[in-house]
Amino acid sequence: MFLLPLLSLVALVAAEPYNTFDGPGFPACNDVLKVYRPSTVDEIVTMVKAASSSGVNVRASGASLFSYPYHDTMCSDDPNTIIIKTDAVNAISDLQLGSDGTGSVLVEAGVTFPQLAEWLHDRGAAIGYTLVNWNITIAGAVAMGAHRSSLREDSQVSIIHHNHYLHVPPGDLIHLDRDQSNTTWLAATTSLGLLGVIARVKMAILADYKVYANQTTLDEDDVLNGDIYGMISPYVTANFWKFHLRTYGVVDIDHSGDAFQSTFSVTPFEGTTALNLLNAGQNVSFPNFISEGVFYVLWAAPNFHTKSSDLPLLSWPVYGTAYDVLIGGLYPNQLPEWDYDLHGKTLELAVPVTQGAALLRRVRELFDQAAADGKAVTSTYRSGINIKFGKAFDSLLGQTTERTKAGDTADWSKGALMFDFPSFRPTLGDHHRYNEPWYDITVLQFPVRPHWTKNTRSVFEQSVKNLDPDSLASFAQVRKQFDPDGTFKSVVGEILGVMD
Numbered sequence: 001m002f003l004l005p006l007l008s009l010v011a012l013v014a015a016e017p018y019n020t021f022d023g024p025g026f027p028a029c030n031d032v033l034k035v036y037r038p039s040t041v042d043e044i045v046t047m048v049k050a051a052s053s054s055g056v057n058v059r060a061s062g063a064s065l066f067s068y069p070y071h072d073t074m075c076s077d078d079p080n081t082i083i084i085k086t087d088a089v090n091a092i093s094d095l096q097l098g099s100d101g102t103g104s105v106l107v108e109a110g111v112t113f114p115q116l117a118e119w120l121h122d123r124g125a126a127i128g129y130t131l132v133n134w135n136i137t138i139a140g141a142v143a144m145g146a147h148r149s150s151l152r153e154d155s156q157v158s159i160i161h162h163n164h165y166l167h168v169p170p171g172d173l174i175h176l177d178r179d180q181s182n183t184t185w186l187a188a189t190t191s192l193g194l195l196g197v198i199a200r201v202k203m204a205i206l207a208d209y210k211v212y213a214n215q216t217t218l219d220e221d222d223v224l225n226g227d228i229y230g231m232i233s234p235y236v237t238a239n240f241w242k243f244h245l246r247t248y249g250v251v252d253i254d255h256s257g258d259a260f261q262s263t264f265s266v267t268p269f270e271g272t273t274a275l276n277l278l279n280a281g282q283n284v285s286f287p288n289f290i291s292e293g294v295f296y297v298l299w300a301a302p303n304f305h306t307k308s309s310d311l312p313l314l315s316w317p318v319y320g321t322a323y324d325v326l327i328g329g330l331y332p333n334q335l336p337e338w339d340y341d342l343h344g345k346t347l348e349l350a351v352p353v354t355q356g357a358a359l360l361r362r363v364r365e366l367f368d369q370a371a372a373d374g375k376a377v378t379s380t381y382r383s384g385i386n387i388k389f390g391k392a393f394d395s396l397l398g399q400t401t402e403r404t405k406a407g408d409t410a411d412w413s414k415g416a417l418m419f420d421f422p423s424f425r426p427t428l429g430d431h432h433r434y435n436e437p438w439y440d441i442t443v444l445q446f447p448v449r450p451h452w453t454k455n456t457r458s459v460f461e462q463s464v465k466n467l468d469p470d471s472l473a474s475f476a477q478v479r480k481q482f483d484p485d486g487t488f489k490s491v492v493g494e495i496l497g498v499m500d
Contacts, residue, residue: 018061018083020070021135022343029059029075035083041108041164041199045173047084048197052487057081059490060197062110062137070346071456074193076489084197086110086137092119094202101207104161109139109199117323126208126322129153129236129248131388139198144452145190145398150237151229151353151389151415158393160189164200173199174482180394187478190397192452194493195482210251211236211325213259214317217300218243224364228356229414232389237326240387241299242379248326257319260307261328263383264336271340274382275427278342281434282426285376288434292378299384305331337382341427344381347459348420348451350399352410353389356417359446360387363419370438377435381422388418396471396478397496399449405468410447418451452492460495472498 017027018035033056038044051058059075061083075081086109097103103125107116113136117127130149141157149155162177174196179185188195218226223243231245232238238247266274274291281288304313307324310332318325330336351359370377379385390400392415400416423433450463476498486499493499 018075022070022338026070026343027072028061029081029083030072030077031079032059032075032081032083033079035061035085037085037088039088041089041173044084044086044089044109044197044199047082048487051082052485055080055485056487057489058084058197058487060084060086060109060139060143060193062086062112062135062140070344070454073453073455073457073460073491076491076494078489081489086139086197089199090115092116095120095123095125095205097123097125097205097207103205103207104202105205106200106202107138109197110137111139112137113141113327114323114329117327120205121208121321121323124208125205127327128155128159128204128206129211129250129322129326130155131237131239131248131326138201138203142189142198142201143191143193145192145395149390150235151233151391153236154391154393157189158391159204161202161204164198183396183474184478184481186394186396187475189393189395190452192397192492193490194479194488194498196488208253209322210253210255210257210319211248211322212251212255212257212317212319213246213248213261213302213304213325215244215246215300215302216316218245220364224357224361226357228417229353232353233414239389240385241383242296242385242387244296244299251319255319258307258324259302259304259313259318259320260324260331261304261320261326262331262334263303263328264338265331265334266337266340266342266382267334268340271335271337271342274337275341278380278424279426279428281380281424282428282432283434285378285434288378288380289376291380292384295379295382295384304328342382343425343427344422345425345433345456346420346422346451346454347456348418348454349446349448349459349463350390350416350418350451351446351448352412353415353417354411355446356387356419359417359419362446363421366438370435375434375438377438379421380424380433380435382424383422386420386422388420390416390418392416396475397452397467399451401468401471403468403471404447405466405470408447408466408468416449420451420454457491457495460492464496467496472496476500 018029018032020026020028089108090110091108094106146157164173235247277291302313304318393400402412447466
């Protein structure tokens with residue numbers, strides 16, 4: 001096998017960064033030996049066996065051009081690490097769709113949500129009510145515990161039927177069936193990539209359907225002092241773009257409309273203008289408030305085009321197939337924002353939805369305090385503050401689990417609110433962000449849980465105290481059974497203390 005001589009010479013190979021989708025200068029892993037791109041599950045098995053027998057660490061990475069994590073937390077800091085990039089392992093098979101409109105499908109490691117959605121649509125089926133980024137794999141969503149979609153409906157990750165995990169040594173495939181009473185399953189549904197490579201996933205699907213997307217803009221007081229659960233829970237999925245309330249619902253499959261969503265597409269003019277505005281706010285706040293105001297007005301209009309003619313839709317609501325409206329992609333002849341150097345750092349924290357309004361009020365207090373201190377802070381990213389939600393789901397390390405440490409009275413039973421506050425990383429000078437000191441503040445009085453790919457090491461370190469020690473211990477035991485030699489490692493696993 002071609003891999004074996006390469007692994008035997010690992011000490012002679014210079015390590016280099018493995019980047020996030022933002023490209024060079026944005027490492028997901030600071031040093032890796034090699035990136036491999038298998039085309040079959042059997043090749044992944046061979047690679048894992050060879051790496052394990054050679055004492056080489058392994059991390060799997062999904063199907064975007066680079067890695068999804070926004071920070072250098074995907075791998076451990078041990079340069080004796082290889083990346084197995086799974087995008088070419090992308091078969092979809094075994095579609096089952098019953099007369100009741102429900103069914104299942106089997107997908108391999110590198111299948112993305114858009115790939116699966118398009119494949120299903122061509123066969124009269126659809127993914128469930130899931131809002132996801134268009135470049136994320138199904139397996140990656142399982143690994144990072146993406147148990148979110150809405151407060152009403154289960155996320156796609158929450159209704160996975162079974163997984164095939166690579167177990168090392170000896171590198172065999174392990175079949176896990178859904179069993180919410182089984183500790184191994186509860187670990188596998190938010191594995192953080194520490195149990196092995198997720199080779200295949202069988203997931204629930206539905207008969208194809210159409211949806212509407214609608215948006216209303218609320219006053220700040222309506223959100224910060226309102227019943228957020230009551231605003232969000234009636235819908236199959238919903239979120240806030242700051243105070244723009246975006247809601248979605250199912251309509252008949254024959255309903256007219258071919259709306260196609262894009263969150264990241266920008267024209268050259270938009271990209272250049274946004275870059276200049278945001279760079280101007282690196283050292284003073286005024287340009288940041290100008291850009292934030294411009295972006296907020298732009299987000300009031302639909303971020304949808306007609307799929308057939310690529311013309312912008314100008315009013316709400318819009319209608320289209322589930323895939324096009326809930327997931328979407330890139331508009332023709334446009335590029336994603338990061339291709340115009342619009343890069344960002346992120347902070348995403350989850351709290352019980354019943355504490356969501358209190359969290360947002362605390363954020364407002366911090367903004368006001370920053371202004372009083374003469375260093376006013378606002379959102380410095382094109383999409384602004386994004387507030388998402390997830391239905392409660394039992395897992396050991398998931399953001400929406402109801403498992404809490406002894407004495408913690410937080411009630412997660414109604415689900416979670418996820419506060420996502422991205423921040424533009426300037427292209428000038430030392431790249432420091434104007435709001436960097438504020439950005440490093442974790443809201444300590446709330447039982448925040450971190451998103452596993454969208455936070456810094458510091459945030460993970462500060463958040464460990466909010467996690468259930470018994471769940472961490474149970475996960476560590478499962479990890480030891482799956483990976484006794486510690487082939488699969490990451491900074492996050494080390495911070496959580498589950499690698500011992």
